[in-house]
Amino acid sequence: MEAKIAFSQDSPPISIICAAKVADVPLTTDPGLPVGSAPTLQFGSGDLLHGVNPILHFIARAASFSSFSGQNAIEFGHVVEWLEYAPTFLSGSEFENACSFVDGYLGSRTFLVGHGLTIADLAVWSNLAGIGQRWDSLRKSKKFQNLVRWFNSIDAEYGDKLNPIVVAYVGKRGIGKSPAPSLKEKVHDSKDPSAPEVDLPGAKVGQVCVRFAPEPSGYLHIGHAKAALLNKYFAERYQGRLIVRFDDTNPSKESNEFVENLLNDIETLGIKYDAVTYTSDYFPKLMEMAESLIKQGKAYVDDTPKEQMRSERMDGVESRCRNSTVEENLSLWKEMVNGTTRGMQCCVRGKLDMQDPNKSLRDPVYYRCNTDPHHRVGSKYKIYPTYDFACPFVDALEGVTHALRSSEYHDRNAQYYRILQDMGMRRVEIYEFSRLNMVYTLLSKRKLLWFVQNKKVEDWTDPRFPTVQGIVRRGLKVEALIQFILQQGASKNLNLMEWDKLWTINKKIIDPVCARHTAVLKDQCVIFTLTNGPEKPFVRILPRHKKYEGAGKKATTFTNRIWLDLTDASAISKGEEVTLMDWGNAIIKEIKMENGVVTELIGELHLEGSVKTTKLKVTWLADIAELVPLSLVEFDYLISKKKLEEDEDFLDNLNPCTRRETPALGDSNMRNLKRGEIIQLERKGYYRCDAPFIRSSKPVVLFAIPDGRQQASLN
Structure with a gap:
């Protein structure tokens, strides 16, 4: 909804114009109100909104990302408090007291509220910028270091949008300067295609339910983090529910270790959920549904060898078992349930359409046998549902209204809807977003598991891994990861992202606060x-x-x-x-x-x-005896090619050297470093302490943190 902000020339509402620019909210300006008038937001419908804070709240709700007014009710309350406090900076007598108060408050914080930019930050930032010379002088001094760090970080990230506004409305002599003619045009240029989209098909506020459904067969990686954060975003955007559901349908790959670490990583990302469920909770109901479909003639039991079945599906050839009687199918189904030798040769397939151009509809497998014990239910079952069968069933049963899936599943969407239809269950809307692909990076858990099993890395937390625990161990701040992923948004455009962009965001967070040492x-x-x-x-x-x-x-x-x-x-x-x-x-x-x-x-x-x-x-x-022995560790990508094509084997593109250790000596103060602490070694770069000082014969281990600049290969 496009609107016009009207104001008097003596008091342009810089905070409103800045917030609209950052939030990509279309806004035109009209400095034609009488002197002393409060700013007024005028809508095409004739509706009006008066005052700085109400208009800022409107912009926050209309923004392309939900966190602009806080992530939850408590943060929203804090945002309101800061909006009320922001005008204190415009009071000449209270200016330095306000600076001192906020400087102390920002001692251990990156933003005023929560872990991301809000209208509270922009309200205080624009008031400081609007003061002009008095703030410029303090900014150059060392008096309020935390406040200056915070101000500079926003300037560095959003300066291209904010500074033209400040220059036009503030100038060198303060707010009294007349607005530049160019600012009479729209503040909004064009919507950023990378910003999260806010519309789910058919969604109603208070009635949306989404789910994040990882398989517990590995640790959470950066691709999963995108899916998790987008589900969180939409749940909050529509004031709905978020379910974390473990898709535990393959006992050969899954374990309680993975469940526990996935939950830890979800907590690390700051994701609050309404419930944790497991597909295994619904095994009895899933078996009942499979048997019902067999009885209705919508599914059948097939004992065709796997390779032959794959070939027939590709060629559109019907299985010889497709027309077996219901009695024959139920007999073999019983063999499968009991895990007999005969049953182990079979699987259950849906009877959909073997001639459909979309191969996912060519009689997909619903159930298969597996005698491996399950991490939750032990050896109770000998058969397990496939993801394609279980996912739509449990989505519908749990009340999910919108299933978020990456676009790699696009060809299977028709299958999802058809299975729901055959089951006679309500429709669940699928919402697609692009998979997050990173250069020189494997995100397949099967391939990552190969590195773990073959001792090419320490474990799933190895700093060379794209897992949340891996990149955090390498020195990435969680708030940098969240900023990076939310910048990609819910776009459906496929893209290959550079790691440098993520590490650049990280540097802006760590550089203003991390301690300096010498080595x-x-x-x-x-x-x-x-x-x-x-x-x-x-x-x-x-x-x-x-x-x-x-x-x-x-x-x-x-x-x-x-x-x-x-x-x-x-x-x-x-x-x-x-x-x-x-x-x-x-x-x-x-x-x-x-x-x-x-x-x-x-x-x-x-x-x-x-x-x-x-x-x-x-x-x-x-040259003293108290110097601390160090091991400076650098890392490189696990694979040597920027992007592997579908027909390429990752084993043919392994990077021969991915870790290099260099012995060093550090100043004696580094005896006090704590595990996880981030420092800068003067003229060498940023490091995270992975192993602190224990004794002089054992070096302190420091992991090099990329700073966003292209680094030379270790080879």
Whole structure:
């Protein structure tokens, strides 16, 4: 619904215009109201909406993503509180107090409410931006580091949309500047095709029920995460129900370990559900339905060998068992139920249409035999329903109104509806979305299992795996994963996504808050002797992050012998002045070499020298016994090809080298790192601590975190 925002030129509603731009809500502007008037949203129907906060709430509801006003009722309440607080920044006497309050509040938060951008963030952000010079001055200072970090992160992510609005309505002298003529045009350009679509066919608020139905045969991976988050999105969008259902119909692949880890991963993603169910809960009813279809002549028992059956389905050839009598079929069905030798040769097939161009309708298999014990019901059953048979039945039985499926199942949609029709059950609407495909990545659980079973990775949590636990272990923040997936939305367009985009989002989250430390490569470092350096080591307490006090402090030791990385030492010339970071300048007096390789530097401190005049700024470590042994671990993709075609075997495209460990020495403060803590090693990159310090003989293990830039192969 397109609308017009009318306002007076003396007080343009920047927060409303910014929110509409970010939310892709079409809005035209009319700065024609009398001075002092409240902004008014005018609809084509003649309806009016007055005031900043009511209009912001309207935009949040009309946005293409539900989380714009909070993920739930509690978060919505917090959003309302922040909207009421936001005007405090416009009060000259209260401005710095407001900055101080919000700065403290943001000490451990990325956003004002929840784990994603809301209208609360944009209301406060636009009020700060609208202040102009006073905020610009504070932004450059170190007074409110958390507030500046938060402001800059929104600016970095949405600046292309927000900054033109700020420039047009604020200018260099504040809000009083007249709006630029270009802003009289529509704020909305065109709807972002990657944003989640909000319409489910025939959906009614309060009456929608969706389900996320993973098979417990592996851990949750990034593709499953997209399906889970979209189900969550639609359940919240329509104030409906979300069921987590385990599709446990293949006992040969499934286990309680996978069930437990899937539930943990769903919780990690922040997904709240109304119920957890299992397809195995419905085994008795499914068997009754299969027997009923046999009695109605809508299904039959077939003992055709598997390969022959596959060939006949491809060629549209009817099985010789297709016209067996009901009595013959029921007799063989009993053999299957009892798991006899004769029964094990059979399966139940639906009698649909063997000549249909859509091969999924050519008498699909409904039941097959399996004597492996089931992780929940043990050896009670010898037969199990296929996914194609069980899924529509349980969907209808549980009251699911909309079944979300990736577009790879498109050809099987007709089969889904036909099976429901033959069962005499109510229709469930299928809603398709595109499968999330990532470059150099396998998302097939069967293929991932091969890597686990053949010891090519540690387990399902290996940092090279696309599982939620794997990528989190590598250093990805969950909020980055959620942002990335929701940006893909419910689009039906097939796409192959780059990992770099995900890691870029992650960097924007971790960089403003992660602590800084120093390390040198153990086998590639050079001693630098400072002839006028301190005879006795001394310690200074420095911030772990110069722009974020919340990162804490660290103790840095200063001595007359320090370690430099070989790459830095090799770049230094005799007589050159360099800057030792966090210390000052030093002049190189002598360079010792063996076989063309630098082995030692000798020089003297020149602390009165200007850091602005030096070409090299180098990191260093004091040569002391307390240095911490490190193992810096880098990872590469498991396969060497960006995208495998359907006829290609992944085993022919395995990457020969996917993990590399480099020994290093780190500053003594790294003894206190905790497992899971993310840090930045100065001039080396970001790392996640996978194994903390235990003793000096056992290195601290740090996993390198990609930062969104293309990395060189380990080969």
